[in-house]
Each structure stands twice: as C-alpha cells, then as structure tokens.
Amino acid sequence: MGRQVLVTQILQQLSEAHRYGALVVGEPGLGKTALSRAIVDALADEVTVIHIGAQPSLKKVPYGAIAPYLTDLSVADAGSPIAIYRALTKHLGQLKPGTPAPLFVVDDAHDLDDSTSVLLTQLIATRKARALVLARPTPGPPSEFLALWHDHILHRYDLAPLNLEEIHELCVRELGDQILSSVITLLSKTSEGNPMFLLALLHSDAREKFLVERNGVWCLSGERPEIDLRLTDLIRGQLRGRTPAELEVLETVALAEPVALSILRTICDPEAIDDLARDQLVGFSGGFDKGVALTHPLYGEVIRAHVPIGRSIAIRRRLLTLSEYQTGSIEGFLRWVSWGLDCGTVIDDATLLRAAIVANRLYDHAFALRAAREVQAPELRSRALVEIAHARMTRGDFSYARELIDETLQNCVSLRIAKEATLLSIDLRMRSRSNSAEIQGDADRWADTIDRIEQQAGASDRSLRVSRLGCRLLTCFVMNLEGRYQESEKHLLELRDHPEGTDETRIAALALLGEVLGATGRALAGAAATADALAIIAGHGHRFLRHQEFVITRHGMSLVRAGSWKEVGTLLADYPQSTDGGMMHFGGMLEFFEGVVALRQGKMRTARKRLILAVEGFRESDIAQLMTLSTGMAAYACAMAGDSAGAQQYASEFAALPAYGPLQARLLGQIHVAGAEARFKGAAGSIAELRRIAHYASTSGMTALAASALELAVRLGDTASLAPLGEITSGFEGVDGAVVHSMALAMRAKDAAALESAAIQARDADYLLIAAECFGTAANVLAHEGQGQRARALQSPLNELIEKLEGLQRPQFSDSQSATKLTERERDIVTLAARGYSNRDIAEQQGVSVRTVEGHLYRIFAKLGISRREDLRDVDPT
Incomplete structure (x- = not known):
C-alpha cells in the first residue's frame, strides 16, 4: 500500500547490469518486509531467492545468520573464513546453470554479524549474487553495505511514512470508503504514517474504543485511540535493549514531553539523552532552551502506561521541584497542574481556574472538570462553574450545563463572568437546536446583567462599554440568523471600527460582516473580512481558539460563493489539524x-x-x-x-x-x-416553489439565496427565471456570480455565440455543469437555425464535459445530441454519396425510392450545415 512506485524502481535497479542490489532503510513498522515480499513475488519465476534473517541474539556469533546454508561444513572448518566462503559458493553453485545470480534478501541487516556482512558484500562485489538489504536507520546498515552503496553497486532507498492520501487508501481498504475526514486526520496524527501502527489502530479490538459506525459511515466516538496489547507489544519490543539510564530518560520525557533540555540534563544522564537522540527516539524543538519529546506519539502512550505509579510520582515530584518547568508550553502547564494534583502539591485557585479554561479550549474536558472542581475561593467559584458547564456541555450533558449557566447568571456581579456565561449559553442553544428568539433572550439577559452591575458599581468604565458592544454583536448574530442582513450590516460596520472595540469584538464583527457580505452577492469582500478575523485568531495562540470554527464556517461559505476553489482547498487542508481536539468538533x-x-x-x-x-x-x-x-x-x-x-x-x-x-x-x-x-x-410544482423562495429572498435582501433558487428553476426548464437571474447576478462579486450572469444572459438571448463564450468561461472556472448546459443549449439553437455543422462542432467539448459530470445526463444534452446526430440510414446514405453514388444508385442499394433518398439528403444537409454534395466527402458519418 503506497509503495507501488518504489517496488517498480527497485525491480528496475535489480535488472540493471551495473547495479547488484538495493539497500532499503526505514524505521520499524514502515513496511520494509512487506516491500521485500512484493519484490520477491515479482521475481519468483526469474531468480533464486535466498532469505537471511538477522537476529540480535546471533549478532556476536560469526556467520550465525547464514548457518542454515552451511550444514555440510565440518567442525574443523567452522572457524575458517575461506572454508565458509567456499561452502556458501558451493551451495550457490548447485543452482541451475545459466540462471541469473541469486538474490539474497537480508532482513534486519542492522543485526547482521560482522562475518556474514563481509562475506555477503564479497559475493555482491564479485558479481556472484545480488542483494535486497533491509535495515533500520539506527543503528543503521553494516558499514560493508554502506561501502557498496557509496561505490554505486547498491542503490539506497529511504522508506518514508505514508502520506495522508495513502493513509486514507489504507483506511478504505480496512473499513470501506464511508469514512469521515476527522477519522483520517486523527489516525494520521496518531500513527504518523507508520503502517504497522495504523493497522494496529484499525484492528477490530482497538477501533471499537474510538470509532463508531453509524448508517454505514465511520465516525469518531469522542474518545481518543487507546493502545491495545498488540500495539503495546510491538513498541515495547522495539525498546528492549536500552540501558537503565536511557529508560529513565524515556520515562521522564514520556511523562513530561515536551520538557526543556536544560531540565532534562539536570535530572537524567546527558550521555543517555545524546544516545537516544542519535538513535532518533527523542527529538528537539527549536528555541532558546530546546524542548525534548519522543519522536513518535505512540511511544509515549506505551511508556506512560507502563511506568509504575510509584516511579511516576517520583519522577513528577523531581520535575515539580524545578519551578521553571511550568513556564514552558501550554501543554506543559496543564501537565504541571495535573501532576501537582496527583502528587498532593498545593496549587492556588487562580492557577487551577486558568488550567480549567485552557483545558476546555484544547478540548481536554476531563481535566477541565477536574481542575475547575478543585477551585474553592468564593470570588472564583462562579467562573469555575462556567468551565464546569462548558465541559459538561461538550460531553453532551445539556440539561446540567443549562442549570449551571442559569445559576451563574442569576446573581452575577462580574462583567467577565456574564460574558463567558452568555457565550456558553449561546453555544449550548446552538447545539440543542434552539431558535433565534431564545438566543435573543440570552442577549437581553446579558444586557440586563450589565445594567445591574453598572448600578451596583456606581460608575461607568470601558469594561462596561465593551460589554455593551458584545451585546450589540449578539443582536447582530440574531439578525443574521433571521436573514435581516441589511439591518445587521449597518451595525456591524460601526462595531468593526468602534474605537473601544477589542480584538475579540473585532473577530465577531468581521465574521458576521463576512456572512452578510457573502449572502448579499459580495463574496470577495466577505472572504476578506473573515480572513482578517482568522488572522486575529492566529495572532493570539490559544486565546481565541473557541471562535475558530465560527469564523471558518463563514469564511468557507464566502469562498464557495466566490468560486475560489483553490482557497477552499487550502482552508480544508490547513484547519482540520490546527488543534488536536478540534477535529471532533468539526x-x-x-x-x-x-x-x-x-x-x-x-x-x-x-x-x-x-x-x-x-x-x-x-x-x-x-x-x-x-x-x-x-x-x-x-x-x-x-x-x-x-x-x-x-x-x-x-x-x-x-x-x-x-x-x-x-x-x-x-x-x-x-x-x-x-x-x-x-x-x-414533476418540475411544475418545484418551479413554483423555487420562484416563491426567490421572490421572498430577493425582497428580504438575501440576493445570493434568490440567485440559487432561480438557477435551479432554470435548470428545471423555467426560462422565465432567466431575466431576474441575470439582473440579480449583475452586481455579484467573484467567479461564481460572473459565470451565472453570463449563462443567464446568453440563454435568455438564445445567442449561440454568447452561449459558447459563457460555456468556455464556466469550463475554465471548473463550473462543469453550467458549461455543459451552455454548450448543449448552443448546439440546440444552432441546429434549429439550420447550422448543423456548427452544432456538431460543439458536440466534442460537450461530450468531454458530460464525461467529467460523472455520467449526469440533462435534457438539453440529449436534445443537442439528437438534433445533430445522424440516423443509421442517414449514415449509410452519407457513405454511399461520398463515394460518388447517384441518388438512383443509392435508392437501389437501400431498397427505397429516389424521392426518399432526396428527402434524407435534405435532412442530412440541414444537420451537417452543408449545401453541396461534394462536402459529404469531408464528413465522418459516425
């Protein structure tokens, strides 16, 4: 899977006279053995294959790996390199004469004993054998094989992990093709493209813990993949043989990753750290003080699961004594708080609350609940209840989350808590399919809470004014929900540029404004607004992460309305992996x-x-x-x-x-x-419904919606909708509006040249259906005007488009084909007339009257757009 090109390349190398083999280097689980099987299967009938499996236990035994081929060797000659060489060459000499040099397949060559390495490389160098050598990058292939590579006798291939497309292909093979992208993304992140790990995660025992099949579609269940026994054994086997000092480093890094290199060198053996880095089991991130992490996330899962609880607490306590540890990454901060709770360390309430907030932003709701429940200070308790409600809501406990939100807002005296609780209430209403009136009720309650806090405070300050900006934005959100875009736009332009606005209010204003602009035919301006909102989010790390999906949805819709396919593709590629937990919520x-x-x-x-x-x-x-x-x-x-x-x-x-x-x-x-x-x-009822929606949308200012309804009505044969469709789209921004506008004008005018131009414009913009409809309509117009030859000329680009439409057929396509296509009798007459047969000769051949032949020729000339009999010589009757 995903190695077909590599198999072909290696087979080509093995067939070249000056190359005597290939050296394949790759991490464990990347598929070296599967690759060798595919190559051996392809060569099964052409060459003798000799398998050599190196083992760590035989690495210090001279010629231990080739012992099965030395059964005739005497005890006295067992230590003689010359005798062993002769015995092996004698074994090779027993092969059928005239056959190609045998192929040695050396698996796990990094564990090959020195004596066997020297002997095999001698056979390869003297052209008595070829070799397919498989090894890990660390400790790497024996030096003798590397020398053959440097001498261009062996060709080296470094095996890479599977890419996202190949991971998807493997998942389809195991699960079928009905898989959500979030599943593929999660498996890609967890396995990092390692086929062995990926297959272990897809095994039925493992996948049932984090995947669910619903209506034939594989979805995430909301849980993270768990490491099953099969995968644990694979990884633990790869870590056997590490020294106690190296195991201490691995355990410390697994528990603390990423941990600052300076701290790790303080509590662990620096030489062991260097050895693990050289063997690519740990890696370093950039920065002033490098962070150390395991090179594969699954290694960390397995190691953490098998560190004894007493040892785990001891390691964490040592790290907790280093106060600078908590100043690292945001993930490191959460781990520091978690360890403190595990180890009985006293953590202040403000830190616990911050940890709960961050955990919810990173979708770690279990830890958010744990940290928030530990907050005891009365002045922080209301804020902690908001985070508990957030975690409960995400887990699907909507009723309990609603109780906590209402309790928090009932006697709220904090502007910040009022805002957070209100936004969470809106989120909860969106998840529970509430209507706009209920959301407006939340906005009104927020405004009342602000008024009460202002009266109790006895003064007005900037925080109060910013909170009121938030209330106005929430009202604009309700206006957008109800399709009141014209009313909403005026407020949003003011709020976007308000001098007392914050980055958070600007994000909301830009996102909602982008929605308004896209819905009213200004898709490019809408996409620019939402892009600005995403830029603000990106510039603040995790701070505004919870707003990301809100903005992305509106940005994507604006891009679609603009016909910006490339930008849509970039959006879909970038944002699913922006956060670990966010994938589930997409x-x-x-x-x-x-x-x-x-x-x-x-x-x-x-x-x-x-x-x-x-x-x-x-x-x-x-x-x-x-x-x-x-x-x-x-x-x-x-x-x-x-x-x-x-x-x-x-x-x-x-x-x-x-x-x-x-x-x-x-x-x-x-x-x-x-x-x-x-x-x-039937189309009549649908056309009437589409016209009704278009009229309502147009009078309400939802012009993009009106255009969509009119376009579908036209597709159903309603030519009366062409005029309003052309009028509405005349001012639209972007490729989409231009394509639809050109189509509407050309179809209404029944102008073949304009239709062909509109078809080309649509085809170049990847609007294949509209392009085919314009080409088909143009062919029909030309055929009815008696310009059959021009109509037939359009049939070729139309057929190409129909093929890309994945078999879709529309009436205008078949009409255009039938209008220009010759019948079987007409094709026969064209063939005979082109050969010079007279009308009487043709009539005798076909068994019809001369008048019938004349009638056929009249219709043929009309279909083909010709007027002379001589022109039939240039016609392809098929």
Whole structure:
C-alpha cells in the first residue's frame, strides 16, 4: 500500500547490469518486509531467492545468520573464513546453470554479524549474487553495505511514512470508503504514517474504543485511540535493549514531553539523552532552551502506561521541584497542574481556574472538570462553574450545563463572568437546536446583567462599554440568523471600527460582516473580512481558539460563493489539524464543503458521497447548524446522481427537521429539496416553489439565496427565471456570480455565440455543469437555425464535459445530441454519396425510392450545415 512506485524502481535497479542490489532503510513498522515480499513475488519465476534473517541474539556469533546454508561444513572448518566462503559458493553453485545470480534478501541487516556482512558484500562485489538489504536507520546498515552503496553497486532507498492520501487508501481498504475526514486526520496524527501502527489502530479490538459506525459511515466516538496489547507489544519490543539510564530518560520525557533540555540534563544522564537522540527516539524543538519529546506519539502512550505509579510520582515530584518547568508550553502547564494534583502539591485557585479554561479550549474536558472542581475561593467559584458547564456541555450533558449557566447568571456581579456565561449559553442553544428568539433572550439577559452591575458599581468604565458592544454583536448574530442582513450590516460596520472595540469584538464583527457580505452577492469582500478575523485568531495562540470554527464556517461559505476553489482547498487542508481536539468538533464540516464544491462544479456522484458523509458527521456535532442545509443538498445530489431512493430519504428527513439555525441555510436546503423532488414529483410544482423562495429572498435582501433558487428553476426548464437571474447576478462579486450572469444572459438571448463564450468561461472556472448546459443549449439553437455543422462542432467539448459530470445526463444534452446526430440510414446514405453514388444508385442499394433518398439528403444537409454534395466527402458519418 503506497509503495507501488518504489517496488517498480527497485525491480528496475535489480535488472540493471551495473547495479547488484538495493539497500532499503526505514524505521520499524514502515513496511520494509512487506516491500521485500512484493519484490520477491515479482521475481519468483526469474531468480533464486535466498532469505537471511538477522537476529540480535546471533549478532556476536560469526556467520550465525547464514548457518542454515552451511550444514555440510565440518567442525574443523567452522572457524575458517575461506572454508565458509567456499561452502556458501558451493551451495550457490548447485543452482541451475545459466540462471541469473541469486538474490539474497537480508532482513534486519542492522543485526547482521560482522562475518556474514563481509562475506555477503564479497559475493555482491564479485558479481556472484545480488542483494535486497533491509535495515533500520539506527543503528543503521553494516558499514560493508554502506561501502557498496557509496561505490554505486547498491542503490539506497529511504522508506518514508505514508502520506495522508495513502493513509486514507489504507483506511478504505480496512473499513470501506464511508469514512469521515476527522477519522483520517486523527489516525494520521496518531500513527504518523507508520503502517504497522495504523493497522494496529484499525484492528477490530482497538477501533471499537474510538470509532463508531453509524448508517454505514465511520465516525469518531469522542474518545481518543487507546493502545491495545498488540500495539503495546510491538513498541515495547522495539525498546528492549536500552540501558537503565536511557529508560529513565524515556520515562521522564514520556511523562513530561515536551520538557526543556536544560531540565532534562539536570535530572537524567546527558550521555543517555545524546544516545537516544542519535538513535532518533527523542527529538528537539527549536528555541532558546530546546524542548525534548519522543519522536513518535505512540511511544509515549506505551511508556506512560507502563511506568509504575510509584516511579511516576517520583519522577513528577523531581520535575515539580524545578519551578521553571511550568513556564514552558501550554501543554506543559496543564501537565504541571495535573501532576501537582496527583502528587498532593498545593496549587492556588487562580492557577487551577486558568488550567480549567485552557483545558476546555484544547478540548481536554476531563481535566477541565477536574481542575475547575478543585477551585474553592468564593470570588472564583462562579467562573469555575462556567468551565464546569462548558465541559459538561461538550460531553453532551445539556440539561446540567443549562442549570449551571442559569445559576451563574442569576446573581452575577462580574462583567467577565456574564460574558463567558452568555457565550456558553449561546453555544449550548446552538447545539440543542434552539431558535433565534431564545438566543435573543440570552442577549437581553446579558444586557440586563450589565445594567445591574453598572448600578451596583456606581460608575461607568470601558469594561462596561465593551460589554455593551458584545451585546450589540449578539443582536447582530440574531439578525443574521433571521436573514435581516441589511439591518445587521449597518451595525456591524460601526462595531468593526468602534474605537473601544477589542480584538475579540473585532473577530465577531468581521465574521458576521463576512456572512452578510457573502449572502448579499459580495463574496470577495466577505472572504476578506473573515480572513482578517482568522488572522486575529492566529495572532493570539490559544486565546481565541473557541471562535475558530465560527469564523471558518463563514469564511468557507464566502469562498464557495466566490468560486475560489483553490482557497477552499487550502482552508480544508490547513484547519482540520490546527488543534488536536478540534477535529471532533468539526463533525462533517470538511465533507460539507467538499460536497458543496463538487455540487457546484457538477460532479454529482462525488457530491452525493461527501454530503451523505456530512449529514452523518452533523448528527454527532452540528455547532454551525448546517444539518438542514446539508440534508437538503444531499437530497439534490442523490437525485442528480440517479439515486431516487436516496433523494426521497433525505427529502423526508429534511421535512422532519425542526426549524432551527440560520434562515438562509434552511431556505437553501429547501431550494435543493425542491430541485430533488422535481425528479419524482414533476418540475411544475418545484418551479413554483423555487420562484416563491426567490421572490421572498430577493425582497428580504438575501440576493445570493434568490440567485440559487432561480438557477435551479432554470435548470428545471423555467426560462422565465432567466431575466431576474441575470439582473440579480449583475452586481455579484467573484467567479461564481460572473459565470451565472453570463449563462443567464446568453440563454435568455438564445445567442449561440454568447452561449459558447459563457460555456468556455464556466469550463475554465471548473463550473462543469453550467458549461455543459451552455454548450448543449448552443448546439440546440444552432441546429434549429439550420447550422448543423456548427452544432456538431460543439458536440466534442460537450461530450468531454458530460464525461467529467460523472455520467449526469440533462435534457438539453440529449436534445443537442439528437438534433445533430445522424440516423443509421442517414449514415449509410452519407457513405454511399461520398463515394460518388447517384441518388438512383443509392435508392437501389437501400431498397427505397429516389424521392426518399432526396428527402434524407435534405435532412442530412440541414444537420451537417452543408449545401453541396461534394462536402459529404469531408464528413465522418459516425
């Protein structure tokens, strides 16, 4: 898996006269043995293969690795290199004459004894044998084989971990192709591309602890992968033979990673640290004081699980005595607090509260609960309750989280706690599918709390004014949910530039403004606003991490509306791995955007697959409230891909969903359901529904939504929607608006040249469905105008596009094909006429009258756009 190119390269090396083998170097578990099996299988009928398996126990035994081939050697000659050489060459000499030199496959060559290494390299150097040598980079292949590599007799290949695409391929082989991207990302991070580790994680005993199959789709269960016995044995076997000093370093680093190198050298043997670094078991990060960590995360999991509790506490106490340890990474800070709690160290309440806040931001909710529950100071207890509610909410305990939030806000006297509790309440309402009125109720309660705090304080300060900015932003959020974009935009522009605004208020204002701009046809400006919000988040580390998914959702939608496919791809590649825990909370977000892009491009089978995955992901986590939209789009993609049963299923699911989330998302889902239902209920009702939604959206200022409804109506054959579609999209920003606008104008004018130009514009922008529709319509127009030759010229680019549409067929495509395609009788007549046969000769050949032949020729000339019989010689009748 993922090594096919390498197998081909090595086989090519083994076939070259001046090369006598290959040296493959790779870490344990990367697949060296599997690679050698593939090569041996390919050479099975061509060469004799001799396997040599080196073992650590035989490394100091001269010729121990080749003992099975020296059975005829006398006791007296057992210590003679010359006798052993002759015995082995004699064994090789018993091979069939004329056969190629035998191939030695040396596994674990790093454990090969010196005597065997010298003997094998002599055989290779004298061209009496070839070799496929497999070794780990540390301690590395024997020097004799390295010398052959430097002399260009052996070619070296360094085996790399599997990349993300290859990991996905392996997961598909083991689980099937219905896998959420979050699963692939988690497995990639955990295994780091090591096939052996990855297969161990995918084993049925291991995967049931962190994966769940729902409706045929593999999703994360919310737990982290656990190390099972099979994987533990693999890793512990690779760590055998390390000295006690090295094991102490490994245990300390595993418990504390990343730990500052200066601290590690204080409590551990510096020489052991250097040896482990040289063997690539530990690595260093940059910075003034390098951080030390294990090179593979699974090594740390196994070591931590097997450090005795007494020894673990002793190591942690030694580290806790070094006060500078807690000033390292944020992960190191959390570990320091956790150790302090384990070891009975007194930790002040402010530190515990900070640890709970950070843990929640990093999605470590178990530790957030533990730290927050330890907070005892009355002045900090309310803030700790907010963090407990946060952790409870993420674990799915919505009712208890709601009780804690309401209790906190009831007599709140802190502006900061009021803000945090209100934002958490909004988050909880989004997860529990509450409506906009309930969210506005939270905003009103926040405003009342601010007023009460102001009266109790007896003065007004900047904190009060910033809090009121937050209330206004929350009201704008509600306006956006209700589709009141024109009203919201005025407030958001003021809030974005407010002189007393903070980075956090600017993030919210920019994200909401980006949503407004994208929904009203200004997708490029919307994407610029949300990009600015993401830049602020990136500049503050973990501080605003909780806002990231809120902004990413709106940024992605603006990019899609702009037709910026490359930027969408970059977004999907960058953000899933931005935090370890965040992947789980993306739910089906990645699949959703991939499906939306495929749908927009016209790749319906791909869109169907990705959107079905998105629906399953959103069943687990739908923070952005995209379930209604993805369900409606899944119904449409199923219908367009020919899956009527799937279309009906998702249309029924959409109808059963409660009315929650952004109005625009609900209406866009409804638009796609109407398009889907046209396949099994007829187009008339769907067109009427689409026109109704378009009118409502247009009068409400939701112009992007109106354009979507009109475009689907046009696709169903409603030419009356072309005029309003062209008018609405005339001012749209981005490629998407330009493509749809050109299509609408050209189709309305029935101008073949304009349609062909619009088709080329759409094709170049990867709007394949619109391009095919324009080409097909242009061909029909030309055929009806009697310009058959020009119509036939469009058939080739149309056919290329139809192929890319994954088999999708539309009426205008088949109409254009039938309008220019010759019948079987017409093709026969063209062939005979091109050869010079007269009309009477053709009539006799075909068994028809001369008048019938003349009628056929008239229709042929119209289809082909010619007027002379001589032009038939240049026609391909097929």
